[in-house]
Amino acid sequence: MHSTAKPYFKNSTYTIVSKVAYLIGVPLRIFENEHEPPKLEVYRELEKNKNARIVRNLCRLRTEIELNFKAINDRMLYEYKNLYSLPDLIPMECVNQLSADGISIIKSNYTLVQYIIEINNILSNRINNCKEVFPIWINWSYIRDLFIMPNGLNEAGAADAAAVYYEYKRYYPYQVYINWPPSDEGNILYSDKKFVMLLYQWHKDEFKDVSKVSDAGDAIKGGIYDFLQDSEKTVIVVDCENSNPYKLCATLHNLDANALNKIVKIILYDDVHSASAWQILNTYVKIPVEHILIERVKQSKSLVDIRLTGGAFREFYQHNVDSFIIASSDSDYWGLISSLPEARFLVMVEHGKCGPDIKDALTDSGIFYCYLDDFYSGNANDLKLNALIREIYRYLDSSFHLNVNDMMEEAYRATRAEMSDVEKQQFYNKYIKPMHLVIDNEGNVSIELKSK
Structure with a gap:
């Protein structure tokens, strides 16, 4: 793994570690300390979630026991x-809140080990209720394992887990019990980037999309803000x-809204072969979006570069736009930049898609460029999901059409089955609906009726 030194995890996000910290039962005082990673706003948000509260209080009880x-x-x-009569050792607010949420944890004649087994059993049954707390890009099974005590439904397994916990307690995050291979990793909840990378390593896996757990640094954002501050009127x-x-949507979401006020609009120069998500970008950004779909005269040749260049010239000379942010990893836009020296330019590219020559040319000309990949991308998930769902609907509409009324009429005709209107309705309600x-x-799909 990369060094766990703090500079490597600079610019990380803290959403995942805050949610994990809440659920495993990290004390509230940690969230209230502004110098600790877990964020108080996440704590307050999850306190409103009954399923999350139940898991947190169960984990707190287990750790205190x-x-x-x-x-x-x-x-x-x-x-x-019994537990209810030991307020100096057991957090009674957990017991009371669990009771209010419908979980009666206090049992008559239970031994302490039986209480641990009962807590483990409830956790294993309820932890999946918290799946929706986390984004879909993270492997839920890895998160879930943190809450499941190995062989924790029998006394021997509970004793083994306790022995590991006692031996390595100093390595556990805030000394809270979780199921993990304990080792000296420092604070594993130090940042999303550190935690998620470790989480995947514990499962012999590798987490690669660091844009989900980190954001662009102050230097990058500062360069964009300086560009916008010095402009009169900017168009993307x-x-x-x-x-x-x-990535563009995520970038805009991670920039200060007040700074973006200088951007009067986003112009999308779109090709028929581009990602369909461009068609709904306007619903996910607050900046006005002008979407220009460019038809191809010759199918093998796109006209996007030419139209983009012409459009930029029109914005400059007709609409008094003095500054442009170009979102493209193609080197063809250098012709636009060099042909319009009176305008100011900032370029947003992607790692691995922009060659060194164009980056050298931008640097030599004093033109600031940044990578879209460097910005936190987790907040663009809604756009991605809705684009997928929209495309699935489009595919289904073009591939499949069934009218059940026509189907039933054909079935009656073919079978010569005589049924009253009441019988038909009952058949429809029982088998068709x-x-x-x-x-x-x-991946093959079939339609199944309710069996007799």
């Missing part, structure tokens, strides 16, 4: 105490063939 096992166990054995021109709608899609392992 493990931390104070001997003291609690002795008083249960020799003073006939986008070569949709050579830019990414999700509950029909559903069945997808096999190869």
Whole structure:
């Protein structure tokens, strides 16, 4: 793994670690400390979520029982105490909140180990209710494993897990119990970037999309803000063939809204072969979007570059736009830049798609450029999901059409089955309305009626 030194994790986000910290039961005082990674606003948000509250309180109880096992166990054995009568050792607010949320944790004649097993059982049954708390790009099964005590539904497994916890307690995040291979990694909840990379390593996997867990640094954002501050009127021109709608959307979401006020509009120069998500970008950004779909005269030749250049000239001379942000990794826009020296330019490219020659030319000309990939991309998930769903609907509409009324008329005609209107309605309600899609392992779809 990369060094866990702080500079490597600079510019990381803290959303994932804040959610994990809440659920595993990290104390509130950690969230309230502005110098600690977990964010208080995430704590407050999850406190409104019943499923998250239940998991957090169960985890808090489990940790406190493990931390104070001997003291609690002795008083249960020799003073006939139960959990509710040990407020100095058990956080009663957890017990009370669980009860209010419908979980009765207190049992008669339970041993302390039985309580741990009961907590483990409830957690294993309820942790999947928190799946929606996390974005779909993270492997949920890896997150889920943190809450599942290995073999925790029997006394031997609970004892083994406790032994590991006691031996390596100093390595556990804020000394809170989780299921992980404990080692000296520092604070594993230091940042999203550090935590997610470790999480995947624990499962013999590798997390590669660091844009989901980090954001562009102050130097990059500062360069953009300086450019906008010095401009009178800015337009973003986008070569949709050579830019990414999700990364552009994420970039705009991660920039200060007040600074973006200098941008009067985004002009999308789109080709029929570009990503369909460009067509709905306007619903995810606050800047006005002008979408220009450019037809091809010759199918093998796109006209986007020519139209983009012409459009930029028109904006400059007719609409008094003095500054342009070009979103494209293509070197063809250098002709526009060199032909319009009176205008100011900033270029947004992507790693791996922009060659060294054009970057050298931009640097030599004093033109600031940045990478769209460097900005936190997790906040563009809604655009990605809705673009996918929209495209699936389009595919279904073009590939499949079924009218059940026509189907039933054909069935009655072919079978010569005589049924009264009441019988037909009952048949329809029982067999037709509950029909559903069945997808096999190869992705083939069939429609299945309710069986008799």
